[in-house]
Amino acid sequence: MKLYVGLVSGNTYKVRILMALLGIECPMVVLDFERREHKSPEFLRLNPRGEVPVLVDGDTVLWDSSACLLYLAERHGGAPWLPAAPGARAEVAQWMALAGGEIQFGLQLGRRGVVQGRWTLGDLERCQAMSRVALDAMEFRLAEHTWLVGDHPTLADIACFPYVETAPESKVPLEPYPGVRAWLAACRALPRWPGRAFTV
Amino acid sequence: MKLYVGLVSGNTYKVRILMALLGIECPMVVLDFERREHKSPEFLRLNPRGEVPVLVDGDTVLWDSSACLLYLAERHGGAPWLPAAPGARAEVAQWMALAGGEIQFGLQLGRRGVVQGRWTLGDLERCQAMSRVALDAMEFRLAEHTWLVGDHPTLADIACFPYVETAPESKVPLEPYPGVRAWLAACRALPRWPGRAFTV
Known part of the structure; x- marks a missing residue:
């Protein structure tokens, strides 16, 4: 197995979190x-979307972080992170969709704009509005629950964590979201939960 | 079971496609x-994201179209639409992530902007650029394959279909994407594949 990563990529961080929780050692590329290696012809043949992470396991090539999480959960011992009941599984998918939707296009693109000065889709104000849709939905759940799905942490929590943790970097304060802040702390307190910064 | 829908919602259309393929009769609300019923306090209690579709089945409430598709596939006889092998399942998730990511925020928001004059996140040019990321990734696969995953249609095809079909309405021509156009035709040719317009 091999994982293509970016040092500052929150989507890579999602996969690294699950690998750390499961104790999976995996070579990383x-x-x-800055040299645009993620847009090189060689890499685009692996991932036409031109983003990281990409997970390669034999003939399986996966280029979306949610897909990587599901694969690791089903194939590499992460079953406790993905409930078996169809209703709960679908709830996990629902929060992963929020992670790839409003969180990605609000909080992540907003952070990229603020930190790097690159505005891919919306400007600061529009990214902030999209971010609040995501955080309102999360607060609605987390005001009265510890985890996004059921009584245990799941892939849903892992998928939503990275760009919610960095919300202040995208100029979205978390003060109005006490449930979300408690949830961030609960995630960080899980055994083996890795930090954001890493060296390879 | 009950499905909350919007008459012009492509995300609702995804769920309607699978229900039609499976022969599921389901009451719709x-x-x-225009009366902003999807942002009413009553509806936001059901779906804090404030969007359709929402599927209610007993105690299960799902407010993301991908989650609804997965749930129907696992719980209501759609197994042939979701492969059993972890690698293929993850590939389905990967394309559903594209559907909820670049397709939603490029093609869907672009269409809303062009048709309704409401630009939620990016302007026309930025939505077009995001749309091309999605279509390039799809063409990369569909230039040499009939379906997005494996040799059979799956939830991946259903999830990507609605806002790719309407690409011209978001001022993104499909001429440069022959594989995508052949795939649209293959989807439409499936028995019981429903049309976009409907009355309840």
Whole structure:
């Protein structure tokens, strides 16, 4: 197995979190974003979307972080992170969709704009509005529950964590979201939960 | 079971496609978007994201179209639409992530902007650029394959279909994407594949 990563990629961080929780050791290939290695013809043949992470396991090539999480959960011992009942499984998928939707296009693109000065889709104000849709939905759940689905942490929590943790970097304060802040702390308190910064 | 829908919602259409393919009859509640019923306090208690579709089945409430598709596939006889092998399942999740990511925020928001004059996140040019990321990724696969995953249609095809079909309405021509156009035709040719317009 091999994981293509970016050092500052929150989507890579999602996969690294699950690998750390499961104790999976996996070789990593670090792409140099400044040299645009993630848009090189060689890499685009692996991932036409031109993003990290990409997970390669034999003939299986997966280029979306949610897909990587599901695969690791089903194939590499992460079953406790993905409930078996169809209703709960679908709830996990629902929060992963929020992670790839409003969180990605609000909080992540907003952070990229603020930190790097690159505004891919919306400007600061519009990214903030999209971010609040995501955080309102999360607070609605987390005001009265510890975890996004059921009584245990799942892939849903892992998928939503990275760009919610960095919300202040995208100029979205978390003060109005006490449930979300408690949830961030609960995630960080899980055994083996890794930090954001890493070296390979 | 009950489905909350919008008459012009492509995300609702995804769920309607699978229900039609599976022969599921389900009562529908049509929300009046012009009266902002999808943002009413009552509806936000059901779905804090404030969007359709929402599927209610007993105690299970799902407010994301991908989650609804997965649930129907696992719980209501749609197994052939979701492969059993972890690698293929993850590939389905990957394309559903594209459907909820670049397709939603490129093609869907672009269409809303062009048709309704409401630009939620990016302007026309930025939505077009995001749309091309999605279509390039799809063409990369569909230039040499009939379906997005494996040799059979799956939830991946259903999830990507609605806002790719309407690409011209978001001022994204499909001429440069022959594989995508052949795939649209293959989807439409499936027995019981429903049309976009419907009355309840």
